Amino acid sequence: MTAASLVIAIDGPAASGKGTLARRLADYYHLPHLDTGLTYRAVAHMLLTKGWPLGDAPHAVEAARLVDLGSLDRDVLSVHAVGEAASKIAVIPEVRRILVDKQRAFAAQVSGAVLDGRDIGTVVCPDATVKLYVTASAEVRARRRLAEIEARDGTGDFATILADIARRDERDMGRADSPLRPAADAHLLDTSEMDIETAFIAARTIIDGIVAAASES
Ligand SMILES: Nc1ncnc2c1ncn2[C@@H]1O[C@H](COP(=O)(O)OP(=O)(O)O)[C@@H](O)[C@H]1O
Ligand SMILES: Nc1ccn([C@@H]2O[C@H](COP(=O)(O)OP(=O)(O)O)[C@@H](O)[C@H]2O)c(=O)n1
Incomplete structure (x- = not known):
């Protein structure tokens, strides 16, 4: 396998950090990101x-x-x-x-790509080279979203955001078409106790391991 065929699929619930991770990985592996x-x-x-x-x-x-x-x-x-x-x-x-x-x-694209969402590993790119399922507890995710909102316009209520996240999880995981769930071959990454850098290093370790194993076989 070459870097040209590297497709990284990242799924997870709202505010789990999948977008942040996807952008960092796309930059590191020189891949386009969606x-x-x-x-x-x-x-x-x-x-x-x-x-x-x-x-x-x-x-x-x-x-x-x-x-x-x-x-x-x-x-x-x-x-x-x-x-x-x-x-x-x-x-x-x-x-x-x-x-x-x-x-x-x-x-x-010939270059490969990084895509993040809810159904990338299960529906959009079932043959992706690497599938990551990024999670964090609902409380941690609500805290992250609150910090993000406060940084943008200065107002936010933790209980309201936590309730929104719970409702969104329910809708995304409960829908009939392409519900949010980890693909059978996805690598789980719980970032509840990881900062952004730690999550990035953990993801790279998984990806580099898969790429190295594929190039040996
Ligand atoms: N591991 C992490 N630790 C702390 N904050 C994080 C972490 N990952 C992401 N964040 C922050 O949490 C917020 C939500 O992250 P984001 O990547 O937008 O999540 P998602 O794409 O899953 O909705 C952002 O403000 C981001 O900077
Ligand atoms: N591949 C995807 C991506 C998003 N979505 C839907 O779009 C909504 C917004 O997605 P998002 O990734 O921008 O949301 P956040 O996780 O950033 O809050 C999700 O709650 C899903 O319902 C989806 O169904 N499938």
């Missing part, structure tokens, strides 16, 4: 902007077709309310089908 959550957020944002209900499947499908991976604006889409809305439109199978096609095209 935060697939932004694609669901882009659909939700379009519906919210137009004032269409989040359960309006035909409009959500139309919005999904318009998603352009090259113009996903993280600053606009990372707002807490858009994440909440994204998990509501993410239950619509036709929306998932359209976005998964775009995500697979991204993963198929």
Whole structure:
């Protein structure tokens, strides 16, 4: 195996640190990175902007077709309310089908790629070279999200954020189409007691081990 075929799939619940890890790994291995959550957020944002209900499947499908991976604006889409809305439109199978096609095209680049989301190891890239399932306790995740919100606009309530995270976990893990769960061959990384650097080193150790074993075989 060569670095050119390295596809790293990272899944996990909200605020587990998968995006941070994905960006660090993409930088380290010189791979393009796609935060697939932004694609669901882009659909939700379009519906919210137009004032269409989040359960309006035909409009959500139309919005999904318009998603352009090259113009996903993280600053606009990372707002807490858009994440909440994204998990509501993410239950619509036709929306998932359209976005998964775009995500697979991204993963198929000759350079390889890093993708993070909820169903990368199970649905989008079932043949990924390495699959990581990043978790942390709901309390730790809520604390991280609160710190993030406070750093951005200075206001946030821990109990509300914890309840939002619990609701989002339930929706993401309980939906019929592509629920959040670790792929059978995913490596679990519980970052509850790891800082960002420690999680990055742990992930690299797993990836380098898999790449080395594959190049020997
Ligand atoms: N291991 C970690 N320790 C402490 N904070 C972390 C860790 N990983 C991520 N964070 C912080 O937690 C927040 C959520 O991380 P993020 O990568 O956006 O999560 P996700 O992509 O899973 O939603 C960010 O503010 C990030 O800086
Ligand atoms: N591959 C993916 C990525 C996100 N999503 C949905 O999109 C929502 C927002 O994803 P995100 O990754 O941006 O959310 P955070 O983990 O950053 O809070 C999730 O709660 C999921 O419902 C999905 O269904 N499948």
